[in-house]
Amino acid sequence: MSTPIQHKPTRALSVLSLAAATLALVGLSATSQAVAADKVVNVYSYRQAFLVEPLVKAYEQKTGVTVKVVSASKGLLQRLQSEGMNSPADVVLTADINQMAEFTADNLLQPIKSDVITSNIPSQYRDPNGLWTGLTMRARAIYAHKTRVKPGEVTTYEDLAKPHMKGRVCTRSGKHPYNVSLLASVIAAKGEKEAETWLRGVKENLARRPQGNDRAQVKAVMEGECDVALGNSYYFGMMITNDEKPEQKEWANAVNIIFPNQNDRGTHVNVSAAAITKSSKHYDEAVKFLEFLSSDDAQGIYAASNFEYPLKAGVPLDPLVASWGTFKADDRNLSEIVSAHTTATKMMDTVGFDH
């Protein structure tokens, strides 16, 4: 009897240990997969890679979570549509509220459930249904040449369409989200008809066909190609602190930054925004990442590295940004601008702004 007993455990043991090893392996790979799966956030970003990178690094260092970012200036929405529920993307970052509105309209987002975010970001910068949240604010400013533009010559967006600005205005493509949003804000404020008249007036006053980016417009002002240009506020900070390309400091030094419409509706502002995709496989991690982006730390990084205005109350402005002074922002609800978006896009074609 003893003999078989002695044999049996050995065999049983080897079978058992094999099974255990297999289980352990499966378990290990499962846990490692689970860990890997839980500790990753995949981001589709319309914001340029170098703007997002400092935030991602800070978050990764703080939490050990891997944030994978894929940046593109166009096509992320179409990509997400085509990938459907299998999309790897968890988070979407946009540089403009209208971009976010398209994700909402296409039903690609799910609500962000987070008390942290609701307490950090004021409600006028969040979607009423919680589908997106703003992160930072930027103003659509006017850059005017220091000497060729007299004080008071340009104080409003409307001035850009007036006869005395004939042949003096530069801007990037009318189809760029920043200009579409500005037009949408004019439509929201003044109605379609007046907005179209304004747009035609601006087109009439252009010094050259719309081209290049916001930064290139300031360069054109310095070179004397035009006297005023439309541009987002943070470009001023990025140029004037550019040690790598000191010529950009010259561009910025040639112009004054003007925050238009201070005596009426205020300067058009837009937000960079974030949302969680419906297909997100890492919802909890995505929420945590967005909470971080709304925190003092991240808002401070935004303020310092990109010269934007933090949305969280109490986060100090970058000293340079603060030096431009305070300004009155157009506090119209962003949803009104969003609802004029399609009209604005088509109006650019109707007027033939770029041509």
Add this chain to the structure above:
Amino acid sequence: MPHSVASPGPQSASSRFKLPRIDVWAFGTLAVAIAVAMPILWVIGLALTPSGDMWSHLVETVLGRLVFNTVLLMVGVGVGTFVIGTGTAWIVTMCRFPGRRIFEWALLIPMAVPAYVIAYVYTDLLEYSGPIQGMIRDAFGFQTRHDYVFPEIRSLGGAITMMTLVLYPYVYLLARAAFLEQSVCVLEASRTLGKGPWTSFFKVALPLARPSIAVGVSLVMMETLNDFGTVDFFAVATFTAGIFDVWLNMNSPSGAAQLASMLLMFVIVLVGLERYGRRKQKFHHTSTHVRALPGFRLSAPVATLAFMACAIPVTLGFAVPAWVLGSYAMDFYQDTLDADFWTFTGHSLLLSGLAAIMAIVLGVFLAYSLRLGQASWVRGVTRLAALGYAVPGAVLAIGILMYLGWLDNTIDGWTRRTFDVSTGLIFSGTVLAVTFGYVVRFLSLSFGSAEAGLGKITANMDGAARTLGAGPMATLRRVHLPMMQGSIMTAALLVFVDCMKELPMTVILRPFDFETLATFVHQYASDELLPEASLAALTIVGAGIIPVILLSLTIARSRTGQAAQVAEPTLLDLEEAAP
């Protein structure tokens, strides 16, 4: 280009040996053709879905401009490349002047420069804030742009000039091949009858070469339609730019597909024109008799003019951009290296290499399948597979993104229902998607080359191999492949370089954390940062020079116009693509 229609041997052999089971070759041909045609069919299908009021908006606002600009761009580039390409080809073929031997191949080199790269370079040089206008202002004391007149580089005229400068070699290549091929006797007869060199050119040589030149010009026009980088940068509203705008800015895939379908009609007209040219070409093979061309000895003043005529396109199309990029790269190469240059280069090499291999494998498969003598419907289907080259990348990109997305989600849905397993995204957003796009677009290149290569192998070879017991596959492997190595290598290289340069599809289909040299250069240059990307731009140009050298060698060795076959087999095969 002779197609492999002259292969009655294997055809009859295969019908004798045909087995009553599903033929791998026929089935495979059908499968490849369907896979390749799918994106195009998808676009047409998408165009038939309603786009709300988008179409009426487009018709009311931008469509007229898109048509006008596109036609003007094509005509402008067509005329420009015709004049430069034919003129220089005639000069270097028929005239004797110092430098001719160098120009024979140097005139091809601008082909290595992608149109968007030359557009970036000349914008940097010629825009208001660029050095040239700056010098003019300094020299004459002008203060503003209103004080003097200088053409705007970012314009339709600018786009025509840029594309002409890099696309004329297509016409040059084919025109030169045609001139070389022409019987000297005809020209001598013309001269003997008292006609001067100019009359001989216009009355005799040009009409004889007309079919080849037509092929060259229609190739150029297709390249023009396909361009995205230049028109995007210059904000010239062409069809391709319009498709991107409607699709990506206005988020209307069906609107974009409707524009794309209109563009397809343009292409069909072009293919028709080209086919017409080709049809005529068959009648003008005069003689295979080769004799050194006599050449007109030019007097010193005329020789100087001839020299200038050849030097200017090469200088503007290659030397200036290379010099500008080179001098930028000297100062800014570190920025490119810091921006992960080697990774982008790796990505470009990987994608282009994969695409070249796949295109060659499939191209040889299709060509050989044709040689085996398939039923006429298979022949038709094969021609369909070669249509991709004629379809602009922007159009293909829409079709591929939508088609692969659908395919992925369908496969995933099926495995979920059947096995409760999710396959996720297999194709979309992967290297496979971009490679697929490249293969769809460039398959005709490898297919054409393989077919031309096979066409030169006598059918008796097949017969001998098959009689000795080798099957079709063994015959291909042991007889044909070794014999057609040269044309396969050339084709692989052409596909490879075209993929290195490709922009519109790569922008859309690449995995997102995946830059290639082309997308990197495009992104930086559109952000006014050309110097920082100059090393990458130079790399693309450098890669493009390799096949140009090969082409020059081939053309130099040939006197009967064979080079044209190796160079651009693509469109020539589209001839029979149209049903």
